[in-house]
Amino acid sequence: MKALRFHAAKDLRVEHVDNPDAQPPAGQVLIRNRFVGICGTDLHEYAYGPIFIPVEPHPFTGAHGPQILGHEFGGVVEAVGDGVSDLAAGDRVSVQPLIMPRAGDSYTDRGLFHLSENLALAGLSWPWGGMAEYAMLNDYNVQKIPDEMTDEEAALVEPTAVAVYACDRGGVMAGNSVLVTGAGPIGVLTLLAARAAGAEPLFVSSTNPARLELACSILPEVIPINPHQERPGEVVRARTEGGVGCDVAIECVGDEHALKDCVDAVRKQGIVVETGLHPHENPLDWFQVTFKDIDVRGSWACPTHYWPRVIRLIASGLLPAKKVITKRIGLDRAVVEGFDALLDRSGKKAQLKILIDLAA
Structure with a gap:
């Protein structure tokens, strides 16, 4: 089968590799991949990696490079192994890519599977990924989708789950004012998740004018801010009740200036959520963190049990994730x-989510 594999930084190759076994082992599922999204993590691996891709065999999965990329994907079940009772050949599915021991460490024993010390991901530290014609996965990685959900939307469940979790970490609820820094796919999905939770007003800050324009086309009610032209904190305070700032600020870039803007824009006793991955240490104004009595919270990936909930949000139309798709290849x-x-970054046409169509 054809697969896109990471060999080294700036070295991705579309090449032929052996298909997975036609009959899955016990507890596993073979799927024919349909659509897969290119994630910011994939881009970082391509530009600077290996980062998450193991050079030595992963301690739990044994995977190492060359690595088939792709952890935002879905497809159709081809076959199931012994003991798999809730899936059958022909089922359309979305992939929950987090892979870990199901018991035996302090986090998995508490159901916090996404925090396991032995965590691996399909498409990064598992022999299979979404950027190939087929993938073999554990049964707990494969979730059936309803008829009203499209194959494209199945590939958007993972990034949408990250966005929903970020809002949950911030305690976003109806009537909250929310600032999102970053108008990339996760930033826009976080805005959509906040709107689905009833948040209003919504602000988005980005130094990329084309992406700001895209965000406004998807959510016309959002208030755009370009920090090269105005201070996000001042804009937010001017448009929130009492001029005190927003209830929740969610950083979706991994940029130190964006995080500092969140701390500045949030009201006293507000919540700042860090979703973007920072490449180095970030010195915050900790006096302001203390003086404003705010919470600063991390948001890592998403709990594995979010899949049914996020599938319902997308399939119902309450969270129209497909609006972030800008290209299919x-x-x-x-x-x-x-x-x-x-x-x-020099192109005139901004992109948000590019999907790879494995049937093309």
């Missing part, structure tokens, strides 16, 4: 028209 064009296009 075939696997053979994925490097130049996908990875390189997303890393090119």
